[in-house]
Amino acid sequence: MRFDVDTYREIADSLVRNKSRSLLTGFGVFWGIFMLLFLIGGGKGLKQLITANFEGFATNTAIVVPLNTSKPWKGMKEGRSWQMTYTDIDRFRIMIPELETVTPVISKWGQEAVNGTNTIDANVKGVYADYCKIEEPSLKYGRYINEADVAQERKVCVIGKRIYTSLFPAGGDPCGTMIKVGPVYYQVIGVDYSAGNISINGSADEAVVVPLPVMQKIYHFGNNIGLLCTTGRSGVKMSQMEDRMRQVMAREHNFDPTDKNAMLVINTEQLFSIMDNLFTGLNFLIWLVGLGTILAGVIGVSNIMMVTVKERTTEIGIRRAIGATPRDILSQIIMESISLTIVAGSFGIVFAVQLLRLLEKIVNSRPDATAPVDFQIAFWTAIAAVALLTVLGVVAGLAPASRAMAIKPVDAMRDE
């Protein structure tokens, strides 16, 4: 290959000479690379949008819910109901040491929260201080329920985002204010802005979280626990804990340990793995469609280069006659092919980046936007795309170039 200004001028000339042809051929490559990058970026953003729903939620959580039995056991009929009690907390802690957190939740729906003239329906949740390890709060103001609140049974509460915006339309730090929830006044000690849409017993948005003993007394819950939330220590798979939990509970509460319906274990690990599979599938589709489209574009380039070589048989023959080596001809054709793919592909990259930027702007400026979503492809993805284009340009040029190299000067002259 000769590195000469004229080499490049010649390539530019021959591409510009057939403007509409180059444009149409280039469009295939342009569209291919655009599709690939746009889909990659879009898929990434979509994944972030969806995983935002799981935000603040521990990934190795299992929630135990008592249901009615479906099998007879020890002379007792099926269809019995059973309840978990506070001793079950320590039972889990002792019998299954792999669990890091074991914490109960009790809740009451449809309690009216009032602050002055502002009211909203709220969902009151009673929790211990370690509940924050299950649903991680994202506090805008104040603090979360702590051990002292629980021990001294303080009438304090942490309110969700919707409760806050409804009761305090003027905004500002509400901590210290007394609000009435249900029959009792609580002092607001924190505002939880966590955005996740997964939640236990109602969304964190509409929750008023109070110390569990307070709630237990106000609403007469007695010794019964609604839900038991557990997280595993790091490296522990919650799906493997499920059977042991069932056995521990079955022995205590007298139901068949093989009765899967008697005790519901909601395992977030499974949910996350379903999500992961979904995204793996989506990614596969993205690459299939993207690469397929590029390939179609590249085949178009190869095709057109083939026509070009055929058209330029005489010209190539003349070049050979006056001293061009087959290598000169090869590099000329390949360079043309690379130039066409790279120029067209670069426009595709720029277009994809601009469109993703626009999309990012629109998505992030919607009114209920939470954490900003990142649609943009990585810088190195773009570099890799350029490298891919170069390789594809060479590949596209191979067949036409080998045909061009086969042209003998004598044949070319005879064409006249």
Place this chain on the structure above:
Amino acid sequence: MLIELKDVNKTYNNGQPLHVLKGINLSIDKGEFVSIMGASGSGKSTLLNIIGILDNYDTGEYYIDGRLIKGLSEKQAADYRNRLIGFIFQSFNLIGFKTAVENVELPLFYQGVSRSRRHALAMDYLDRLGLADWAGHYPNEMSGGQKQRVAIARALITNPKIILADEPTGALDSKTSEEVMQLLGKLNREEGVTIIVVTHESGVANCTDKIVHIKDGIIGRIEDNREHRASMFGTDTIMK
């Protein structure tokens, strides 16, 4: 001897084998102005292709300036064509999307001569052929005679040992043909360039100093034509 062919044979194997050259023996010395004349099908084009290293021969030996030209690689053949031989074709064979000066530069481009130097040289040669004003024009903006002069400049620019002209007047009218032949003659006399012209026109052949007649693949008569009286049609002008 600049060019020496010894018992050169060439057979085309397209279906029916066709023995085109049947033992060609030919010597051409430096500074000669030779025409190879023959009817179509006589093998003169094949001979020209072999002399121009555009085609291979089957048996025999072909020397340029003592170098045996046989079984060359494509790269070597291209290099020899570039440095030893300048081609002038019947249909000019200029590249249509390049200007006159760019066409003339092309052989030097393949030699790897720097851009400014080859441009200066090309302008120099165009100037010598009286085409300096036309340097920036494309072939389709020029007359046949001008195009052929550009082609001659392109053939001369590498300072080759041989100029091969294949029917150089085939696409020109008689007046222009005359001019082109006179130009070739002048180049031969004044610059000592060795020129081989292949033609079937006796008038064109008459302009050269030596006429090699080829018929059915065999060299026939070799005429000494320094008096330029070989053809009764060639005395005044080239008949068309």
